[in-house]
Amino acid sequence: MRIAILHGSNDAYGASKVLCQEVECLVSLGHEVLVIVPHSGPLASELAPFGAAVSVVVDPSLVVLRRSKLTDLLHPLILRHDVARADVVVLWTLALSAYIPVLRLRRRRFYVSVHELLLGRVGGLLVRTLLAAGSFPVCACSEATAAWLHDHGVGRDRVTVTSPVFSAIDDVPARTVHDPLTVAVVGRVNGHKGHLEVARAFQSPELSGAGWRLLLFGAPYPGQDDALQAVLGLVHRDPRIEYRGEAASVSAIAEEIDAVACFPSTPEPFGLVPIEAWRVGVRSVGFADGGAGEVLPVVGGLGVPRTDFPDRDIASALVGLAAMVHARVALPQPARVNPLFSQDRRRALITGVLARS
Known part of the structure; x- marks a missing residue:
């Protein structure tokens, strides 16, 4: 046909x-x-x-x-x-x-x-x-x-x-933890994918030290440039945060990061980024709702409830993620994940x- x-x-x-x-x-x-x-x-x-x-x-x-x-x-x-x-x-x-x-x-x-x-x-x-x-x-x-x-x-x-x-993989790569711990937000910069929210959370007391680094990937759709400007305002004030523009894939940036953060302002229909991260040995953390709420447990990510205080939610989630990363908690094996996709x-x-x- x-x-x-x-x-x-x-x-x-x-x-x-x-x-x-x-x-x-x-x-x-x-x-x-x-x-x-x-x-x-x-x-x-x-x-x-x-x-x-x-x-x-x-x-x-x-x-x-x-x-x-x-x-x-x-x-x-x-x-x-x-x-x-x-x-x-x-x-x-x-x-x-x-x-x-x-x-x-x-x-x-x-x-x-x-x-x-x-x-x-x-x-x-x-x-x-x-x-x-x-x-x-x-x-x-x-x-x-x-x-x-x-x-x-x-x-x-x-x-x-x-x-x-996703094509089947034979094993999940092991990764060395960076110092400082490096978190990435990957997605279109449109005011909804969590770039600004995670950057704001980096200003909270729990994440205020030098042990953290945030890389922001993505670009705005035409007509959404205000969302990027809002993000850049925080980037310019915090040397721990960098805006990198487009990323070809999570795989392309995997060597630089320890985890991906998925904290959209509203529930996402599906969580592509956590799966892409798992495939290259990168852990994920995010709100446990929408499609991402289905995916995070499958790929060994950390899902947290969404409340009316997103900065606090994100900061505490990242602290919990850091504990998992430093403890080297194993990610799920391909035999469990591959058949689902x-x-x-x-x-x-x-x-x-x-x-x-």
């Missing part, structure tokens, strides 16, 4: 990373894949190894529901000819959900892959309005996301939880979703 995937981003972050995994599974099942994105970015080169089986097309007229760029809603909702001719259309994230009525009206086969956990009123309204009605399949990136969709009217029998895919499992789930679309 020919599968057309509409994706509202073209970057190296969570949803785009998992899209590459989805494409790899689809190609391995014998399908051809067309990916439509609104602007240029790394996906074309990331998907180039699949050759003629995958094509990436940049279409600036793609209608993407994004708070930072509401002008996209002014674009006409028209299905491209190559998308309309596809056997199955995939709407990658809720940002493309404006196309649901068009696809239903034209009786096209499709499914929606949800990588958001929008716990506010607007997110719930979006799900109830566009996803709850109908019988089309919905994929969710975690059990937490699936529960959120169900809470807003999406039948649980319509939802398939498709966790990210295998490509075989994902292929089987996708095959079922395609059959129901």
Whole structure:
């Protein structure tokens, strides 16, 4: 079959990373894949190894529901000819959900892959309005996301939880502890991923000494530069904190760090970073909610409750993490973790979703 995937981003972050995994599974099942994105970015080169089986097309007229760029809603909702001719259309994230009525009206086969956990009123309204009605399949990136969709009217029998895919590893590398202990925050700098929160926690008495170092990785999406400026304000005042810009992966920075800190301002749909960290022998710590709350126990991370005092929560969590790192508490072995994120499992789930679309 020919599968057309509409994706509202073209970057190296969570949803785009998992899209590459989805494409790899689809190609391995014998399908051809067309990916439509609104602007240029790394996906074309990331998907180039699949050759003629995958094509990436940049279409600036793609209608993407994004708070930072509401002008996209002014674009006409028209299905491209190559998308309309596809056997199955995939709407990658809720940002493309404006196309649901068009696809239903034209009786096209499709499914929606949800990588958001929008716990506010607007997110719930979006799900109830566009996803709850109908019988089309919905994929969710975690059990937490699936529960959120169900809470807003999406039948649980319509939802398939498709966790990210990671190739199996034979062992978890052992790492030497740095002095000072070095913690990293990795993710898009948008005011929600925890860069500012962890930097603020570094100002607390528990973390005030010279035994700590914080490296911040990521970059803002256009229109989110204020979030970076807020982070840089603290970076300039604390020599223990450095902003490094984009990181290709956790693996690329693993030699420099002892742990990754995952403290988003709201629960995340899934915890990619803790899994990536575990694979290269780096420990993780974060709030025990959302998708990350599912992942942290699996990879031997430290999960802590979220309260109304995030600076205090983060500081105490990092102190607990330091104790684990210095005690060299063993990370879980691959035999326990690998099967949960295998490509075989994902292929089987996708095959079922395609059959129901």
